[in-house]
Amino acid sequence: MADTAVLGQPVTFPFSKKTAKNRVMKSAMSERLATFSSDDPRKRGQPTEELIRLYETWATGEIGIIVTGNIQIKKDHLEATGNAIIDRELSDYLEDYRALARAAKACGSLVLGQLSHPGRQVPITIQSSPESASDIEHPSVAGVLFARPTPLTREEIGDVVQRFAYAASVLFKAGFDGVQLHAAHGYLLHQFLSNRTNIRTDDYGGPLLNRARLLLETIAEIKHTVDDPSFMISVKLNCQDFIYPNDGVSEQESITLTKMLEYAGVDLVEISGGTYELQLAGKSGNNFSREAYFIDFADRLRPHLSWTKVCVTGGFRSASAMVDAVQRNSTDVIGIARPLTAEPFLITEILRGDKLRAKENKFPSSQTYHIAAASSQIAEIGNGYDITDFSNPFNVSRFIAKLQQELPTAMSETAFTGEETHCL
Numbered sequence: 001m002a003d004t005a006v007l008g009q010p011v012t013f014p015f016s017k018k019t020a021k022n023r024v025m026k027s028a029m030s031e032r033l034a035t036f037s038s039d040d041p042r043k044r045g046q047p048t049e050e051l052i053r054l055y056e057t058w059a060t061g062e063i064g065i066i067v068t069g070n071i072q073i074k075k076d077h078l079e080a081t082g083n084a085i086i087d088r089e090l091s092d093y094l095e096d097y098r099a100l101a102r103a104a105k106a107c108g109s110l111v112l113g114q115l116s117h118p119g120r121q122v123p124i125t126i127q128s129s130p131e132s133a134s135d136i137e138h139p140s141v142a143g144v145l146f147a148r149p150t151p152l153t154r155e156e157i158g159d160v161v162q163r164f165a166y167a168a169s170v171l172f173k174a175g176f177d178g179v180q181l182h183a184a185h186g187y188l189l190h191q192f193l194s195n196r197t198n199i200r201t202d203d204y205g206g207p208l209l210n211r212a213r214l215l216l217e218t219i220a221e222i223k224h225t226v227d228d229p230s231f232m233i234s235v236k237l238n239c240q241d242f243i244y245p246n247d248g249v250s251e252q253e254s255i256t257l258t259k260m261l262e263y264a265g266v267d268l269v270e271i272s273g274g275t276y277e278l279q280l281a282g283k284s285g286n287n288f289s290r291e292a293y294f295i296d297f298a299d300r301l302r303p304h305l306s307w308t309k310v311c312v313t314g315g316f317r318s319a320s321a322m323v324d325a326v327q328r329n330s331t332d333v334i335g336i337a338r339p340l341t342a343e344p345f346l347i348t349e350i351l352r353g354d355k356l357r358a359k360e361n362k363f364p365s366s367q368t369y370h371i372a373a374a375s376s377q378i379a380e381i382g383n384g385y386d387i388t389d390f391s392n393p394f395n396v397s398r399f400i401a402k403l404q405q406e407l408p409t410a411m412s413e414t415a416f417t418g419e420e421t422h423c424l
């Protein structure tokens with residue numbers, strides 16, 4: 001039986017000096033519980049009481065660090081309807097974000113707001129003129145269409161940097177411990193990083209240092225604007241894009257990039273992998289046959305870092321795999337997403353030794369079901385309903401029948417679990 005004491009150890013971050021009460025992080029999951037209006041962007045993105053209830057629940061689950069779902073920095077560039085937004089052209093919703101921070105921090109978790117811009121990865125139903133690094137269109141996937149993006153001008157890139165910094169400053173005022181920049185999974189920051197989506201010939205394209213410029217400028221501007229060294233900055237990165245041969249961000253580039261992030265004063269790098277485009281097309285080359293999909297990369301990354309802490313996310317289900325990952329020194333922090341929608345108090349039980357692994361759901365192998373199930377459980381928790389138990393085959397068949405009437409689903413961050421998914 002795994003001795004979970006190691007998971008209960010506090011982690012102090014090198015630059016902010018903030019301390020997480022234990023080694024477990026709830027990774028970002030798009031909640032889609034903010035307001036949305038299709039015709040009036042001014043009525044979008046306000047946190048609702050359902051969103052706050054969701055975080056009240058997770059707050060009591062003994063989680064060391066809670067990362068929110070992706071909060072968008074531009075009201076007309078959303079990953080999905082119902083995203084929370086902080087856009088200086090809207091109300092800052094400061095009181096709502098204060099309530100959210102209060103709820104999530106009630107039992108001593110550190111709370112990070114994940115900031116993102118979808119770039120070209122915005123469904124055409126939300127944005128017909130998206131912006132990106134270059135004019136490379138996202139292929140349609142599972143019935144979701146995307147428009148051809150326009151490359152951002154240098155001035156517009158400056159505006160994006162300012163927007164990230166503004167959103168971070170609102171979260172700082174609201175009482176968040178820090179932000180996480182979403183630079184994984186094919187969103188705008190990742191579109192700049194990847195030579196597949198960035199073919200620019202200016203200072204923001206070409207060598208890795210140029211492709212990383214937007215991310216590095218954003219980090220510098222957040223530090224300058226917030227002007228408080230105790231405000232944490234985390235970045236979510238792909239360990240690689242799993243596009244062969246030699247396309248997208250490679251493993252060596254990710255290692256170099258992580259070293260740049262350490263120099264930039266990033267406290268925590270969360271390791272994920274893959275992009276929506278390739279994952280949904282079922283072309284990812286990763287091997288997801290075991291827990292902790294990206295742990296081998298973390299092992300190769302660790303010797304290159306002196307300060308920045310690492311969180312590996314994707315696939316953790318058993319206490320023994322979590323303990324093993326920490327004891328082998330592969331990671332400082334264990335990132336967990338889907339198990340916490342089925343069992344918000346899983347970590348309490350694991351830390352107490354009352355439980356050895358997360359509940360196993362009875363869905364067939366298609367990840368689309370697993371993801372839709374997590375989304376639906378998020379809505380249930382937010383609404384104060386009982387959480388559907390998908391370890392019960394009857395609930396699973398009922399859910400699948402309902403889902404099949406609703407597909408194709410909207411494009412969303414929910415496609416990113418790090419596992420191979422298949423077109424339906």
Ligand SMILES: Cc1cc2nc3c(=O)[nH]c(=O)nc-3n(C[C@H](O)[C@H](O)[C@H](O)COP(=O)(O)O)c2cc1C
Pocket residue numbers: 027028029030031068069070114182236272313314315316335336337338339370371374375413414415416417418
């Ligand atoms: C419903 C759902 C929503 C997600 N939304 C986000 C998101 O907003 N930002 C993000 O970085 N990752 C998002 N992810 C990916 C998770 O953070 C995590 O990387 C992935 O689920 C693998 O971890 P797991 O195996 O513990 O679920 C989402 C995943 C799910 C299932």
